[in-house]
Amino acid sequence: MTIDNKLIEYLEELSRLRLTEEEKEKAKADLSSIINYVDKLNELDTENTEAMSHPFDYTNNFRKDEAGSSFDRELILMNAPQKKNGCFRVPKTVE
């Protein structure tokens, strides 16, 4: 897989990030080396191997369905760049 400008722009779009030309070049190099590293795995025959999603041999880690208290709204909104009427305020997204 090659990391070209087109792919970088696509990733910018998906992640809502704007990169400078310099950052784009750096991202291209970083992503390429990551992909190359992971590509090594393709050298192995994994035909009959289950994909692993967790390193732990453990299942069914549950919580009982009990409601507890939430956080104070002031704390929840503390990091909001903008707020209004107890809500986070963001640029218009509702169509």
Add this chain to the structure above:
Amino acid sequence: MAWETVIGLEVHVELATKSKIFCSCTTEFGGEPNTHVCPVCSGLPGVLPTLNESVVEFAVKTGLATNCEITRFNKFDRKNYFYPDLPKAYQVSQLYLPICRNGHVDIEVNGTKKSIGIHEIHMEEDAGKLVHDPWEDSTLVDYNRCGVPLLEIVSEPDFRNADEVIAYLEKLRETLIYLGVSDCKMQEGSMRADVNLSVRPVGQTEFGTRTEMKNINSFKAISRAIVYEAKRQIEQIEMGKKVLQETRRWDENKDATYAMRSKENAQDYRYFPEPDLLPIEISEEWIERAKAEMPETAAQKRERYVKELGLTEYDARVLTAERALALLFESASDICKEPKEVCNLITGELMRLISESGTSADRIDIDPEKMARIITLTVKGRINRNAEKEVFEALFRENIEPEQYIKEKGLMMLEDDDLVNDTVDRVLSENPKSVEDFKNGKEKAFGFLVGQTMRALKGKANPQTVNKILREKLGSM
């Protein structure tokens, strides 16, 4: 050309758990914005989710009720998308191993039976609510709903018209409500349907290009949207145009669908296994336990009410139209052993009170024990029918103590035979002509004397007692 409409549904239901899927915030509807929020459900860095066991239980029960196979080894996956209703920028969902697969829901439309396939059911988390702020042309975000557990029930494209869709939604709604897994309120958003629709010439086997209509909020609107969208697609094709694969919004006021601004790349969700949650293994014992715990369905209740309790089909249908009414009926009947009396009071008085007070059946709060006591008093002749209605209305409105209320309002029937004796004596001596008429065989005169006695006793005597004493006294005169 004759056209055929092909419809598939994706139904989202919010589960009736007390707490959210991955944290202990309440799932209660209607709180002040952002007051049911914690670091887990607001997606702060470094927090870890822990799965609510009831979500899995509810999903298994829903799968069993819709004839699905239950997946024994389950995982969650991340669905990545960037939108302010989702603070983590991904939704925890199930793509590769949904908990239920290959089921079916049987419906009946105008006497014709049909089986609708269930492709899969998966567990996921709800997103927050976005509200447009017209004053500043910005969007306000409330995360109270974020992390409320959802089931997404995906049907096969088996529907051919709006009637089948509505029959299916009604059946699904009834099933889920009686299972106790969701309250399925369209108006509060706890049941939402996305409609996938395409058209094709009759006889063609491959599907046409489909559009998706999202979050239509009533059965009626869904029905109208389907009729509109099918017609629009047919017109497009007949005009030589192509149907575009897109998401369309139903505009209730304009009675039309329109294309939502297409967000390019929006479909690239880059799913991958959720590393923060461990897999779920559902054992044979778990499934057996769930089967044993499956409550009676509405259809089973209707059958039992008719066969075992002697109600009419119609009454059984009215009682089961709302789970709250069916449960009240059953509890009160269990106590007083008078199912027909309980049924009459619910289908008559209670339905009237509910509609008059503008509330809904699922919001009523009537103590079945007190209701049973009122019925027992009526059946035993301790209060009359009018008093029964009056006391029941007071129970509905103010949760009164029936016996105390009856005493205070003087509604109790007289048990004092001496008083009835004296009153009958007085009525007889005041109405010699009627006594004479009765002796001459005029039965009507007897009715008059009963009426006079009841009136003198202000209607609080047992009519049978009055009848009996009057006959005795007239016979010996």
